Amino acid sequence: MTVSLTENAPILIKRTHPYAVVAITKHGVQIARTLLKTFQQVDVYYMKKFESGDEQERSIQLFEGSVRLLIPSLFQTYKGIIFIISLGAVVRMIAPILKDKKTDPGVVVIDDKGENVISVLSGHLGGANELTREVAKALHANAVITTASDVRQTIPVDLFGKRFGWEWDSPENLTSVSAAVVNEEQIAIVQESGERHWWDYDKPLPTHIKVYKNMDEAKKANPDAVLMITHRILSAEENELLANGVLYRPKVIVLGIGCNRGTSSQEIEAVIHETLLKLNVSIKSVKAIATIDLKKDEKGLREVAQKYHWQFVYYHPEQLNSVPIDSPSETVFKYTGAYGVSEPAAKLYSGSNQLLLKKKKSGNVTISVGLIKHT
DSSP: OEEEOOTTOOOOOOOOSSEEEEEOSHHHHHHHHHHHHHTOSEEEEEEGGGOOSOTTTTTOEEEESOGGGTHHHHHHHOSEEEEESOHHHHHHHHGGGOOOTTTSOEEEEEOTTSOEEEEEEOSSTTOHHHHHHHHHHHHTOEEEOOOHHHHHTOOOTTTTTGGGTOEESOGGGHHHHHHHHHTTOOEEEEESSSOSOOOOSSSOOOTTEEEESSHHHHHHHOOSEEEEEOSBOOOHHHHHGGGGEEEEEOSOEEEEEEEOTTOOHHHHHHHHHHHHHHHTBOGGGEEEEEEEGGGTTOHHHHHHHHHHTOEEEEEOHHHHHTSOOSSOOHHHHHHHSSSOSHHHHHHHHHTOSOEEEEEEEETTEEEEEEEOOOO
């Protein structure tokens, strides 16, 4: 298929892979064709005048006209774009369509000899740095990455805990805190919950970064910036310490839930919000809803789990009965085969017999709250 690129004309993009490769020179086309063999996660686009005859067979997409007109469609379609075009030209072409580092795709540039692979845009959030490394390996080329946290091998503030699913609660400070980290200012990390093996490098944590057990210890150290990892909703005084800080929400909360058949998602969601608020727990730290297998098709529960992108887990009655609970119910056993639902489900998923909330009945919903502990 050949796409004719003209002003204001619709451009048809056929995406089959997460990344696009774009070439406009004879040598660039050869590099793109090589990359198609060795990387296998790319859709290739190049100019029709370099057609070899096997493009349809190899799903290569040809175009005629200015490559500048193709770029907006690629930006909307692909996770990352690899240009075999000069860096300056790429910068000029993408500049008018850049929006935000949270939404822009990763952009990588390869020189016309295929010697250097350069991370240009969205190195962290857009994945350009990792894409650069992978493409460089495929081409046996040099990976050029200039992101300070990667070069210095320190904490990438905007990616901290991302592989565990941690979420930011204060993204407005990402830039200033990142600067403090790479400039080797005094950094306090306060971790109350979440995965502990977040340091990836085969060397000690830099001396300007220190880990504290709680906010009081960190406050005494008078740090320049703070990284706070907790499921708790902070007090006003604690939030003062985050004037130059980023708050991360680890996925450590499990909601054990039982409900009457046909309970609406609105009622279930309202009970969840009310319960977490009373416990001073952030809803961003919820990882899963756990229940009994009789409820695996309960519409209200599934709708809530889907809305918040939570895991939806259910257990057989025998599994639930294997967990000790405070008040086994003969009535619940009569209808479900289990002596309890919310409490044992929360204990099973969290791996702990100590819950933040053992059990609360509210209307048609019974809820228990567990905390997943990482050591």
